[in-house]
Amino acid sequence: MKLNPLLFLFNKMKKFILYLIRWQLSTPILWLVVKQLGTSVWSTIIANLIGGAIFFWVDQFIFTSKAVEKWHLKEKGTCWECGQEGVVRRLVTAKGYDRTNHVPIFLCPICSNKKLVELKRRGISVEGF
Ligand SMILES: [Zn+2]
Secondary structure, three states, rough: OOOOOOHHHHHHHHHHHHHHHHHHHHHHHHHHHHHOOOOOHHHHHHHHHHHHHOOOOOHHHHHOOOOEEEEEEEEEEEEOOOOOOOEEEEEEEEEEEEOOOOOOEEEEEEHHHHHHHHHHHHHOOOOOO
């Protein structure tokens, strides 16, 4: 069994895509302020202050949210479960799952997929890759 690097990349890109969408949400604020106050540097500064006050909280959510899966991947490692050497991974966070402050346990793709099945059975929303 092999891991799908494209899916891993897609998983990592989710936060980036979310962040790009978030930047587009700041466009109406900039547009409204510039439309009302003109295109001066000061109106842009006011627009950015308003945007910063709103999006500080949105950005904090994007970068600390457990709703998006976070994985650690090692190209060379030893599976904690079966001892096989090679590519190993660990799920750090997912919705309803947080192992950020736990001792890192890396698993080979086979053992990791067994663990994913177990997590899904426990009701944890995890996609894997
Ligand atoms: Zn294993």
